[in-house]
Amino acid sequence: MPDTGNAFLDKLLEQTPEVATQPKRGANYNFPYKLYLKTDGEVVRLQGDPISESYYRAKGYHLLSDQATRGQEKSEVDQWLEDEYPKVLEQQVEKASIINAIRRAMQNDRNLNIDEEGWESLSVEEMRDVLEQIKEEHGKTIRVIKPRIKPPVADRMLSGVETSDQMSIEGLAAKRQRGEKGPL
Numbered sequence: 001m002p003d004t005g006n007a008f009l010d011k012l013l014e015q016t017p018e019v020a021t022q023p024k025r026g027a028n029y030n031f032p033y034k035l036y037l038k039t040d041g042e043v044v045r046l047q048g049d050p051i052s053e054s055y056y057r058a059k060g061y062h063l064l065s066d067q068a069t070r071g072q073e074k075s076e077v078d079q080w081l082e083d084e085y086p087k088v089l090e091q092q093v094e095k096a097s098i099i100n101a102i103r104r105a106m107q108n109d110r111n112l113n114i115d116e117e118g119w120e121s122l123s124v125e126e127m128r129d130v131l132e133q134i135k136e137e138h139g140k141t142i143r144v145i146k147p148r149i150k151p152p153v154a155d156r157m158l159s160g161v162e163t164s165d166q167m168s169i170e171g172l173a174a175k176r177q178r179g180e181k182g183p184l
Contacts, residue, residue, distance in 0.1 A: 004041030005123055008084050012037045012076070016062045035077055037062040043080055091124045093146060098127045101144040102134060112138055 004010055016039060034048035039060045046056060053063060064076040074082070099119055106112050114134060122130065135142055 006041070006084060006088065008079065009037060009041050009043070012062045012064070013039065013041060016060050034066075035064040035080060037064060043085070095122075095124050095127050097144050097146045098124075098131050101142050102131065105134070105140055105142045109138075109140065112140065 004013070016037070031047065031049035031052075033045045034053065035043055036046050036056050037043050043064070046052065046061075057063060064080055066075050066077040068075045068078070072079075099116075102114060103116075106114060112134075119127070119130075131142060131144070134140065
C-alpha cells in the first residue's frame with residue numbers, strides 16, 4: 001500500500017481489501033455520487049449506485065462512510081471534507097507554486113537547466129529543499145507566488161437558483177413579472 005503522508009488516508013488504505021475482482025454492471029439511475037478512497041491514496045467522487053459501489057469496492061477502493069460511527073464525532077465524509085481536504089489542497093497549492101516558481105526561473109535564465117523528472121513524487125518539504133538547493137547552487141532569488149484560493153461553491157448546479165424559503169409569494173410574483181418583461 002502506498003504511503004500518502006496523511007494519517008487519515010493511510011488508516012483508510014489499510015482497511016481496503018488486497019484482491020480486486022470484476023463485478024457485474026447494471027442499469028444505474030438517479031443515485032448520488034459518493035466519495036471513495038482509491039488504492040493510491042486519492043479520494044475521488046464516483047457513482048453511488050449499488051452496482052458501481054460493489055464494483056469500486058472490488059477494485060480495492062474504500063467507500064467513505066457518511067454516517068458517524070460509535071466513538072467518532074464526525075463521519076469519514078465530513079472528516080475528509082472539513083478537516084483533511086483543506087490540508088491536502090493547501091499542500092498541493094504550495095507544491096504547485098514551488099514548481100511554477102522554478103519553471104519561471106528556468107524561463108527567465110536560459111543557463112538554469114533543472115531536471116523536472118520525479119517532481120510529482122516529492123513531498124512539500126522535499127520540494128522546499130529542492131528550491132533552496134537551486135537558490136544556493138545558482139545564486140538566484142526565486143520568488144514563490146501562492147495563488148488565492150477561492151472558497152468552494154456549495155453546489156454549482158444551483159448557481160443562480162433561488163433556494164431559500166424566505167421570499168414571500170408577492171416577492172416571487174414580482175420577480176416572475178420582472179423576468180417576463182425581459183431586458184430592454
